[in-house]
Amino acid sequence: MSSVPDNAPTHCPGxxxxxxxxxxxxAGCPNQNICASGVSxxxxxxxxxxxxxxxxxxxxxxxLSGKGGVGKSTVTSLLARALAARSPDINVGILDADICGPSQPRVQGAAGEQVHRSGSGWSPVYVSDNLCVMSIGxxxxxxxxxVIWRGPKKNGMIKQFLSEVDWGDLDYLLIDTPPGTSDEHLSVVQYLLGAGGAGDAGDAAGGGATGALLVTTPQELSLLDVRKELAFCxxxxxxxxxxxxxxxAFVCPKCEVVSSLFPAATGxxxxxxAEGGARWLGALPxxxxxxxACDAGEDFLRDHPASATAxxxxxxxxxIIAECEGPPS
Structure with missing residues (x-):
């Protein structure tokens, strides 16, 4: 009888x-080569x-996002900035897991910075006293x-980010992933869940994954791919x-009139x-x-506290804080 790990993807042969x-x-599983070798x-x-x-x-x-161009990295940056701004005692980290298209260094205003390595591992780049970033950028x-890499090398880089970076004490680690449900996503989830123990999705003692935040735009073309992300999760x-x-919605910077650029034809x-049993957290303009601000690496929430986005x-x-701190709803 085949032995299937508790955190294995669906249809794992064992x-x-x-x-x-x-x-x-x-395909894309971090343990593929080990399993294929027949060596336990x-x-x-x-x-x-x-x-x-x-x-x-x-x-x-x-x-996560099923489709590119929905602003996932922007939402990650906004969320990280907002969490860090709640209190100087809240420490936040961003792991840019988009190996081929890293954008967090520029969005966070840290483009051109270098990662330092010491006896304790790689040190992430700090953009403020309580906000740090790690990226292949x-x-x-x-x-x-x-970055022209096949799946195994991407998986190896993600493993290094999780096992060799000196993250220290963080309240939140936001993992910015590329679009889709491919190598990077499988690697991150399997490494986190594997480190947290069998079936342990939120082990506070290390490892595990608290959960996923899905980003979409209103039109059906984007929602189709988000449904796939829900199935992936x-x-x-x-x-x-x-x-x-x-x-x-689009907020005109001159007249402040709100217009719908991506009509939500299907709701x-x-x-x-509501149909898929997921929680709708809200909409950003x-x-x-x-x-x-993202192009310039500026803190939008600090500079525009009265904006519609803020x-x-x-x-x-x-x-999100309530979902993370409280029991699963």
Whole structure:
């Protein structure tokens, strides 16, 4: 009888199967080569190190989107800034897991910074006293360098980010992922859940994953892919904290008239959440000033505290904190 790990993806053939490491379900799995070799190597030794590294991280939140261009990295940045601004005692970290398209260094105003390595591991780049960032963008010789890697090398980089970065004590670690449900997503979830113990999705003692935050835009084209993200989370037993609808309306910077650029023909994210059993956290507008702030690496919430985005973001952050701190709803 095949042995299937508790945190294995759906349709995993098991380590004792003849198809171990060769089946289509094995593609992108961090343990694919081990299973295919037929050698029982036991648990990945990196899992213990990941657990140790994340022992001081209270909440680990993955930010997911099914489609590119929905503003996932912008929402991650806004959420990190908002959490850090709540109190100087709240420590926040961002892990930029988008290996081929890292954007957090620029969005956080840290482009050109270098990562320092010491006996305790890689030190993330601090953009403020209680907000730090780690990204492959800090490891490239030039911002124009292309990362042309296959899945296994991406998985290895993500493993390094989780097992070799000195995250220290954090209240929130936000993991900014690329669009889709591919190698990077499987690696992050499996490493976190594997380090947290079988079936342990939110182990506060290290490892585990608190949950996922899904980002979408109102139009059906984006909602179709978000439904796939919901299915991805259910298959991997990853708790969904909620869904944020980004770019729900355009706020004119001159007349402040609100216009709908992406009509929600089918009811938008709110209706999708009602039908799919997910929590709708709220909607964020599209503001030109926010786009300029991201390009310039400026703190939009600090510079525009009375903006429509700041007003809409506050209750979303309240709900995310409540979901992370309280029992699963």
């Amino acid at each position: 380590t004792q199967s003849e198809d171990a490491g060769k089946a289509s379900a094995c 190597a036991g648990p990945d030794p990196a899992l213990a190190e990941i657990r140790r590294r994340l022992a001081g991280v209270r909440h680990r939140v993955l930010v 800090f490891l490239l010789a030039s911002a124009d360098d292309a 259910r298959k991997l037993r990853l708790r969904v904290l909620g869904v944020v609808e980004n770019m729900a 938008g994210a709110a209706r999708m959440c 599209l503001e030109p000033a926010l786009a300029r 007003a809409a973001l506050a209750p979303i952050v309240d709900q």
